[in-house]
Amino acid sequence: MSSFRKRALDEFASHRAERFYVEERPVSEYFGQKVFDVEKMRRYLSAEAFEAVQQAIGEGLKIDRSIANQIASGMKSWAVENGATHYTHWFHPLTDATAEKHEAFVDPSKNGGVFENFKGDALVQQEPDASSFPNGGLRNTFEARGYTAWDPTSPAFIMDQTLCIPTVFVSYTGEALDHKAPHLKSLQALDKAATDLCRLFDHKTNRVNVMLGIEQEYFLVDEALYRARPDLMLCNRTLIGHTSAKDQQLEDHYFGAIPSRVMAFMKDFETEAYKLGVVLKTRHNEVAPNQFEFAPYFAEANLSVDHNLMMMILMRKIAKKHKLKVIFHEKPFAGVNGSGKHCNWSMVTNNGVNLLSPGKTPRTNLQFLSFFVSVTRAVYEHHPLLMAGVATLNNSYRLGGNEAPPAVMSVFAGKLLTSVLDSIEKMSEDDASSQDQTHHKLDIVNKIPEILPDNTDRNRTSPFAFTGNRFEFRAVGSSANVSAALYPLNAAVAQQLKRFKELVENLMKEGVDKEEAFLKVIRQFIIESRNIMFEGNGYSPEWHKEAERRGLRGIKDLPSAFKTYLEENSIKLFEETNVLTEREVEARYEVMNETFIKKLQIEARVLGDLTLNHIIPTAIKFQNTLIDNVRGIKELFEEDEYKTMSERQLITIRKISGYIEILRKETKELIEARKVANQIEECEEKAVLYSNTVLPIMTSIRTVADKLEMLVDDELWPLPKYRELLFWR
Ligand code: ADP
Numbered sequence: 001m002s003s004f005r006k007r008a009l010d011e012f013a014s015h016r017a018e019r020f021y022v023e024e025r026p027v028s029e030y031f032g033q034k035v036f037d038v039e040k041m042r043r044y045l046s047a048e049a050f051e052a053v054q055q056a057i058g059e060g061l062k063i064d065r066s067i068a069n070q071i072a073s074g075m076k077s078w079a080v081e082n083g084a085t086h087y088t089h090w091f092h093p094l095t096d097a098t099a100e101k102h103e104a105f106v107d108p109s110k111n112g113g114v115f116e117n118f119k120g121d122a123l124v125q126q127e128p129d130a131s132s133f134p135n136g137g138l139r140n141t142f143e144a145r146g147y148t149a150w151d152p153t154s155p156a157f158i159m160d161q162t163l164c165i166p167t168v169f170v171s172y173t174g175e176a177l178d179h180k181a182p183h184l185k186s187l188q189a190l191d192k193a194a195t196d197l198c199r200l201f202d203h204k205t206n207r208v209n210v211m212l213g214i215e216q217e218y219f220l221v222d223e224a225l226y227r228a229r230p231d232l233m234l235c236n237r238t239l240i241g242h243t244s245a246k247d248q249q250l251e252d253h254y255f256g257a258i259p260s261r262v263m264a265f266m267k268d269f270e271t272e273a274y275k276l277g278v279v280l281k282t283r284h285n286e287v288a289p290n291q292f293e294f295a296p297y298f299a300e301a302n303l304s305v306d307h308n309l310m311m312m313i314l315m316r317k318i319a320k321k322h323k324l325k326v327i328f329h330e331k332p333f334a335g336v337n338g339s340g341k342h343c344n345w346s347m348v349t350n351n352g353v354n355l356l357s358p359g360k361t362p363r364t365n366l367q368f369l370s371f372f373v374s375v376t377r378a379v380y381e382h383h384p385l386l387m388a389g390v391a392t393l394n395n396s397y398r399l400g401g402n403e404a405p406p407a408v409m410s411v412f413a414g415k416l417l418t419s420v421l422d423s424i425e426k427m428s429e430d431d432a433s434s435q436d437q438t439h440h441k442l443d444i445v446n447k448i449p450e451i452l453p454d455n456t457d458r459n460r461t462s463p464f465a466f467t468g469n470r471f472e473f474r475a476v477g478s479s480a481n482v483s484a485a486l487y488p489l490n491a492a493v494a495q496q497l498k499r500f501k502e503l504v505e506n507l508m509k510e511g512v513d514k515e516e517a518f519l520k521v522i523r524q525f526i527i528e529s530r531n532i533m534f535e536g537n538g539y540s541p542e543w544h545k546e547a548e549r550r551g552l553r554g555i556k557d558l559p560s561a562f563k564t565y566l567e568e569n570s571i572k573l574f575e576e577t578n579v580l581t582e583r584e585v586e587a588r589y590e591v592m593n594e595t596f597i598k599k600l601q602i603e604a605r606v607l608g609d610l611t612l613n614h615i616i617p618t619a620i621k622f623q624n625t626l627i628d629n630v631r632g633i634k635e636l637f638e639e640d641e642y643k644t645m646s647e648r649q650l651i652t653i654r655k656i657s658g659y660i661e662i663l664r665k666e667t668k669e670l671i672e673a674r675k676v677a678n679q680i681e682e683c684e685e686k687a688v689l690y691s692n693t694v695l696p697i698m699t700s701i702r703t704v705a706d707k708l709e710m711l712v713d714d715e716l717w718p719l720p721k722y723r724e725l726l727f728w729r
């Protein structure tokens, strides 16, 4: 067997299920051990410092310098007692990864020794030498400074003996350079709009939080096999590889018994996750072989995103100990399910009322419906933008494929709720304006049963489904920072909530009774959102036609999806909600194009390498053995016998020659296409060219390489095959 693949398979065979560390104590005893949470703040901070942090968290008040020093000192004491030697500002630049630059706590002391030191300034703000993060032109090189600023709403934690301080990342001029800043601003906008609307029902509401529960799907691959695949190593996905005879068709993996090596990994991972204060709730096998999922209990959105990113880092580290590789890519293997990050999204008041949970009284149901229709209206208004928010190169390989949400947006409400919405819509305008009918109409509102959460049917084909007390945004990709997908949603909902309230107030000013006014606006929003509501099978071709008929815009190609950000409607949304300025949006647009181009460029290079240096030489080697064989037959046998004996082999030899020729030709074309595209300066134009010329050649090369894999002697094939990568247990 090809030594490359053989070595990998041999090494893999020696890997066993191992547990490195067994935590015997109940989880409740060590939960949050590595987090500087409220309880630790109380212990390590003065009353004054504690109060200041709480106010910064609750009301966004600024922390003054002297107090910052006190907080830093308390945080340092806790961190050092818990083994930390370094600290870092932890931030989320516009890449797929988080960033950190570690500083040691120690400073030299006068007597030649060292002492642990951590000042307020270092806690609150830092200036990382950050000129090489994507910035879309927001930072000129002559003013390459970027600042990280402490986000006190997400608690500091210790990972790898380093105190990690969650921060936002902004330019010298204050423009956002990360995923966190616009997400936080969108949460603020939504809080304001939702609280204002709530106060028409309940004066005691003074805050609305977005709650987020993120289901993370991922693949696990044996490390030795992973290393033997240049495409997995460099692109996190296989660029070639014939499907395995058996993959997910027997549906025997989903919820199946978790393999022992995976279980060992999961247990180690969970122990560390609990210490980091993440309430992991579920773990199970997913649909594709060696695909898995975990979901923590939902939390406030900003914290939930940080937790998700922490978990991704942690999983990579723990997997290493188990000689595994975690693959977060949305579509690492063609032909089997891809991975998503389902975002369960709801709005909850400071009094604990879930605004997306139907209530028991007409009044609370009126409130529920107001919020529900504001979300559907928002999704309709900005559906192209919401799709653009999940449009990445990785995710584009997944969306619309095997059991993945379609690349066009729709909202699923469920049978019961749909019938309620229908009956409200059917009320005539007259009905809606005559006072004595109000009672009857509220009856309809009353018909939403209290137990709705258990009653909702599940439609797993919808990219945005209501599941009884929350929406599940399923189109988000598994490797994404979900903030990027969520800030457009939060902003869009904030915009509609504000509009909803204004419309109600206008009606009330005209003398319309309050409940009547609510019902009228709910009805208006239902009518306006009609086109986005879809209860059927989102995977079916009929839906694609229907969506087009309704004028819904999906992702056709990535460069045009990115362009949605620059549309007037999008910019207006971001500026109105104070989430991003036009300049910031433009910068992000640049970064999206740049990232797309660079990723595709890397994939195209790796594919070229695989074809020229792995596949073609292997095919030639195999072809030569066939040729030798035919020659031998010719020497040994009579003409007649030779003819029958060599006929099929000659066909195969010709076939292989043909494929090799196509591969050579297409690889050359691929290189040419890249060259032409690379000469273009302008980011947008370059992205379009990459999308239109490079991408299709890659698809075509793959088809041919996969055909060769089926022809060539298994012994010779250099790359671990799908059956090995997916069934390594
Ligand atoms: P599924 O059946 O969709 O796979 P899971 O149990 O895997 O569900 O995940 C559901 C996620 O939704 C969990 O993270 C859970 O905590 C979260 N969740 C539950 N209720 C809410 C809510 N009201 N708001 C936000 N997230 C929620």
Ligand code: MG
Residues within 6 Å of the ligand: 215, 293, 295
């Ligand atoms: Mg799940």
